Amino acid sequence: MIVLDAVGVEVGATHTEIVLTPTGPRVIETHVRMGGDEIPSLALDATGVDLAECVVRQTVGEKVLPGIRAVLAEERPARCSAIWFAAAPVAGVLTDVSGIDDARKVDGVTDVQLLVRPGGAVTVLESSDSRVAYARAVGDTAEQALDAAREAMARLEFQVRVAAANTVTV
Known part of the structure; x- marks a missing residue:
């Protein structure tokens, strides 16, 4: 190059x-x-x-x-791999995350990781540092892999404290 x-x-x-x-x-x-x-x-x-x-x-x-x-x-079936990231729609403190086990059970998903732990600060999406989680998945096609990664992220629920007395579930 x-x-x-x-x-x-x-x-x-x-x-x-x-x-x-x-x-x-x-x-x-x-x-x-x-x-x-x-x-x-x-x-x-x-x-x-x-x-x-x-x-x-x-x-x-x-x-x-x-x-x-x-x-x-090597002779092997064609596989595609995809990743999908989640970001918080509001800035605040992440208080809880649920659905991780369900996300990991989505067919084709190879990995689900939290990038921010409860107690950590989150921001709205401004850069790759704003991401709070990701799912990686495989499929026979790029669309299948991407759909599985997206489905895994859709199963996560984040609770974010946006003010001292308010908690928002996203």
Whole structure:
């Protein structure tokens, strides 16, 4: 990739974000690190390639590309992976979360995590730091995986204290 060549990156983990525009792809940003937001786990769920393990092995001098190609060449059913995040619609203090067990039981869901624990501050969605939970899921299609992740998040109920005497259930 031209961007990585320009900064002299030849080996190692990188994360480049691209947006597809009407005039073609445009680079948003690039980093010399693995992607965040559970991207390595999404890739593992969908492809069987453990990116974190590959980075460690490559760091100690192993060649990882042949192993990646071998995993990708294996006969396996196609799988898609998706993630869906939840954010609080109001700012305040998270007092309780319910529905986690139900969320984890949704067919296809591989992980549900709280990013803010009860007692922690929450804000309205302003950035990725505003997220309060996520669900990761797999499916035969991207739509199935995304539907499962969304369904899991829909099963969570957050109680947020917005003022000393008020509690709002969202």
